[in-house]
Amino acid sequence: MIFGLLNSVIFPIYFDETYGAKNVLPATLKGQGIIVDLISTELDTVRDFYFGLMSQVKVSRWSKGRFVLLGDTACCPTAFMREGTALVLVDAYVLAGEIKRSIHSGEAFGTYEAFVRPYGHASQRRINPVCVRLTHA
Structure with missing residues (x-):
């Protein structure tokens, strides 16, 4: 069983492999708006559908060699935070300045x-642990 959160209401989603999430989601999300209804009707035509638990991975450092993480890939807030765009814009701005300044x-x-890491950690601390635990029970 997975718990979902929609419009601040927590609800259980029951499914097994034979019934499938594609069949459960339309019934669970029915009446939540025209976009959700449209997506629900198109689920049967989607071949590369993935439905699983959300996870959060925290890394010890954000770069290695010439590779660097930005935004939500570096800071790892959950989707409940809706801060991915803000995080990546701040990160890109700061990183561009540091690249220009550094040899x-x-x-x-x-x-x-x-x-930037303290800004990312502040974003992670705004996550409500109770909500995350209920959603991933």
């Missing part, structure tokens, strides 16, 4: 992370 990318990435 080496590693130096820029380290300075970027040191500056």
Whole structure:
């Protein structure tokens, strides 16, 4: 059983592999608006459908070599936060400034992370742990 959260109401979603999430979602989300209804009617035509638990992965550092994480891939807030766009814009702005200022990318990435990580952690602390636990029960 998975718990869903829709319009601040927590509801259980029951499904097994034979019945499938594609059959459960339309019934569960029925009447939640025209867009949800439209998506629900199109579920049968989708071949690459994935339905699973949300997870949160916290990494010890945001860069390695010439690779760097930005936004919600670095900070890992859950989808309940709706802060992914704001996080990535702040991160991109800071990272661009550090790349312009630094001689080496590693130096820029380290300075970027040191500056932005507290902002990302603040975003994670705004997550309501009770809501996350109920949703992932």
